[in-house]
Amino acid sequence: MSETTVELESPSPSGGVAGAQLKSIVERIERLEEEKKAISDDIKGVYQEAASNEFDVRVLRQVIRLRRQDAAEREEVETRIDLYLNALGMLRVAG
Numbered sequence: 001m002s003e004t005t006v007e008l009e010s011p012s013p014s015g016g017v018a019g020a021q022l023k024s025i026v027e028r029i030e031r032l033e034e035e036k037k038a039i040s041d042d043i044k045g046v047y048q049e050a051a052s053n054e055f056d057v058r059v060l061r062q063v064i065r066l067r068r069q070d071a072a073e074r075e076e077v078e079t080r081i082d083l084y085l086n087a088l089g090m091l092r093v094a095g
Contacts, residue, residue: 051057066074085091 047057047060050060069077082091
């Protein structure tokens with residue numbers, strides 16, 4: 001087997017099987033990036049809709065973030081927030 005034959009048979013980034021695979025991967029990433037941008041634009045539009053309906057977008061973003069957390073994680077964070085607010089004299093007392 002000649003050296004040239006070995007180079008053609010082994011996958012390389014410059015062509016052959018690896019080149020086709022690389023091109024496929026790059027094209028898939030590009031397509032997904034386009035989809036991600038479209039989804040990001042859609043989300044931005046929903047936040048704009050919320051704002052136009054006089055919802056507080058900052059609070060809405062926090063609600064979305066909290067809903068991603070499980071109950072135990074959310075409770076732990078809320079407990080720490082209360083602890084910090086209390087230490088700063090900022091804790092609201094229900095009454």
